[in-house]
Amino acid sequence: MSAPTAGPDAVTGRTRPRQETATPGESRPAIGAEDLVARAAGLGPLLRERAAEAESAATLPRDVVSAIADAALFRLTLPRGLGGVEADPVTVLHVVETLARADGSAAWTTVIGNSGLFLAWMDQGLAADLLADDPGAAMTGTIAPEGRGIPEPGGLRVGGRWTFNSGCPHAALFCNGLLVMDGPRPRMVGDRPDWRWAVYPARHATIIPTWTGAMGLRGTGSHDVAVDGLFVPDGHTVMPFHDPPVADGALYRMPFFSLLKSMLVGIPLGIARHALDEFTDYARTKVRNGPGPIAEEADVQIRLGIAEAAVAGARAHVLDELGRMWQAVLAGDRPPDADLARLTLAVNAAMQACLGAVDETFALAGAHCLYAGDTIQRCWRDVHAAAQHRAVGRAQWQGGAKALLGLDVDRAWL
Secondary structure, eight states, X not given: OEEEEOOOOTTTOOOOEEEOOOOSSSOOOOOOHHHHHHHHHHTHHHHHHHHHHHHHHTSOOHHHHHHHHHTTTTSSSSOGGGTOOOOOHHHHHHHHHHHXXXXXXXXXXXXXXXXXXXXXXXXXXXXXXXXTTOTTSOEEEEXXXXXXXXXXXXXXXXXXXXXXXXXXXXXXEEEEEEEEEETTEEOEETTEEOEXXXXXXXXXXXXXOOOTTOSSOGGGOOEEEEEEEEEEETTSEEOTTTXXXXXXXXXXXXXXXXXXXXXXXXXXXXXXXXXXXXXXXXXXXXXXXXXXXXXXXXXXXHHHHHHHHHHHHHHHHHHHHHHHHHHHHHTTOOOOXXXXXXXXXXXXXXXXXXXXXXXXXXXXXXXXGGSTTOHHHHHHHHHHHHTTSGGGSHHHHHHHHHHHTTOOOOTTOO
């Protein structure tokens, strides 16, 4: 059943109909927020137990992937009409944070495995065909336009090599960024290059192992993937930055990059919580400079207290801004640039607070963290790896401040 037609996009002027489709296969009952978080918590012991194995293999073990899929956590943001959960962004944050308290790599792989989000911008019949009646499978993607698409009748001839394809060893679908070319230069859509994402079955790509021994998030399998001359039919590319969504759901009316940031921020929050809990337990028994454990040292108490307060405050800030934006979206309002800016700044502040907290646990725990397999060391490596993502880069501070100052800003990235 078709929903009302979406309005024209502000950048391209294009109008795309919003659609609903029947769920592939059997219909699935809705899963509540508390149930989703409980499922994530239930995976915690398994994720902790297998984290070292994932690091060694540079990818999650197959049974761990199956457990995440069975818990419906790879379809958190997939449209309901395609068999997805379509969870609200606050619930997604709680789920991701819960996973990251057990293992940062598992949480990161789950977030990127939710690239089924992109299918909300595709004709839902075509999307259902690509899913092949398996909406629970992971889909991975990369945003950067590292590929090129040459127009041909009926589609694009695509080639490229893409970095950081987290979860690619077990993903069923890939979604990779490309520029559509007009001769030697990118084709333009208004005043922007025609930058879109090609969605295609994973079997068409070659995985190039590059991730073994990565500094952090080692268990994510974030290898390179490449295709050469792959024909991608019309309708199998999406443009979430420019086009309105096809699927009818409030989740897809969230500003696209704001939604991505809200999905990612649970990772540093969960990793920091893991490190703080680990250090708290360690401090109660570790004796270093006196007759009692380091937990009795004033300097340790002060530094731990500051770190705890910073993470808790940053978490509350993110939830406040995200909750406010979600309520505006549910009311049918388009969040103003100032609200996008505040969420951007809250997410960046959370990352900085989590980096600081994990740095403190690493420093306070001392030389013990230098040993291979140390949990606080893994948290330290993982949170610093997560901080390299563009969604929390220095440009985000600038963009948020420019919006609050009333200056021109590219709201696609805000």
